[in-house]
Amino acid sequence: MMVAVMLNEEHVSYDGGCQCSAVRFRGTGTPKWTAHCHCKDCRKSSAAPFTTYASFANENFQWIGAAPAVYASSLNVTRRFCGNCGTSMSYESDRWAGETHIFVATLDDPEALPPRLHAYVVDQLSWVRTDDGLRRYHQTVAEGGPLPK
Ligand SMILES: [Zn+2]
Numbered sequence: 001m002m003v004a005v006m007l008n009e010e011h012v013s014y015d016g017g018c019q020c021s022a023v024r025f026r027g028t029g030t031p032k033w034t035a036h037c038h039c040k041d042c043r044k045s046s047a048a049p050f051t052t053y054a055s056f057a058n059e060n061f062q063w064i065g066a067a068p069a070v071y072a073s074s075l076n077v078t079r080r081f082c083g084n085c086g087t088s089m090s091y092e093s094d095r096w097a098g099e100t101h102i103f104v105a106t107l108d109d110p111e112a113l114p115p116r117l118h119a120y121v122v123d124q125l126s127w128v129r130t131d132d133g134l135r136r137y138h139q140t141v142a143e144g145g146p147l148p149k
C-alpha cells in the first residue's frame with residue numbers, strides 16, 4: 001500500500017549555540033514569533049544596542065551539550081548564558097510561560113528567522129536608526145500598537 005509522506009513542519013529545526021560551542025540548542029517547528037527588543041534589560045544582557053529573539057514553545061525546544069548557567073535578571077525572569085564563554089543564550093519569564101526565547105544571532109543560520117517587528121521602542125537608543133519597514137510597538141503587541149511610522 002502506498003503511504004503518502006507528509007512533510008511535517010515539526011521536522012524543521014533551528015540549531016544554534018554559544019561562541020565556544022559548549023552550549024548548543026535546537027528549536028523545531030515554527031517559532032511563535034520573532035522580534036527585535038530594545039528594552040534596557042535586553043540591552044544590558046546582550047551587550048548590544050538591541051537584540052533579536054525567536055520564541056519557541058518549550059515542547060519544541062531542547063538544550064544540547066553543557067547546561068547553560070542561570071541568572072535571574074528580575075522577578076520571574078530567567079536568563080541563561082554559557083558558563084564558559086559568557087554568551088547570552090535565552091530568556092524565560094512567567095509572562096511568557098512555556099516559551100523559551102533564544103537570540104537569533106546565536107543560530108547557526110541567523111538568516112533563517114528574520115525579525116517581524118520592533119518591541120519596546122520606548123527604550124530605543126536615539127542613535128539606533130532603523131529603516132526596515134517593520135511594525136514598531138511602544139512595548140509589546142499586548143500593550144497596543146503598532147505606532148504610526
Ligand atoms: Zn560557550
Ligand SMILES: [Zn+2]
Binds near residue numbers: 037038041042043
Ligand atoms: Zn527586552
